[in-house]
Amino acid sequence: MKEYDQVRDQLIDMLEELDVRLSKITNEVKHPEEPVSQDFEEQASQVENDQVLDFLGNAARVEIEQIRHAIARIDNGEYGDCEVCGEAINPERLKAVPFTKMCIKCASAIK
Numbered sequence: 001m002k003e004y005d006q007v008r009d010q011l012i013d014m015l016e017e018l019d020v021r022l023s024k025i026t027n028e029v030k031h032p033e034e035p036v037s038q039d040f041e042e043q044a045s046q047v048e049n050d051q052v053l054d055f056l057g058n059a060a061r062v063e064i065e066q067i068r069h070a071i072a073r074i075d076n077g078e079y080g081d082c083e084v085c086g087e088a089i090n091p092e093r094l095k096a097v098p099f100t101k102m103c104i105k106c107a108s109a110i111k
């Protein structure tokens, strides 16, 4: 599987970055050192902030899943083939989105 060694390294780097990002987000969501604010407006903006962080956290989790999946596919030799139609994914597309699991045709059919 030498062919995708570099991609694999790149994916692992991305994974580490996301892990760091996610733990930062998770820490902010918890904000345990902050006392509960008595001010209503402040509380409201706190909730809003938490929702944004939640959203970012979920996005990071989805991305982590996709990257882990891509690494598993490199390891079992399926990487580079579209999961829907089985055809080879355009190398340019793989370069741009290394954790993609669909060719451009199938991906745009879903949207």
Ligand SMILES: [Zn+2]
Binding pocket: 082, 083, 084, 085, 086, 087, 102, 103, 104, 105, 106, 107
């Ligand atoms: Zn396809």
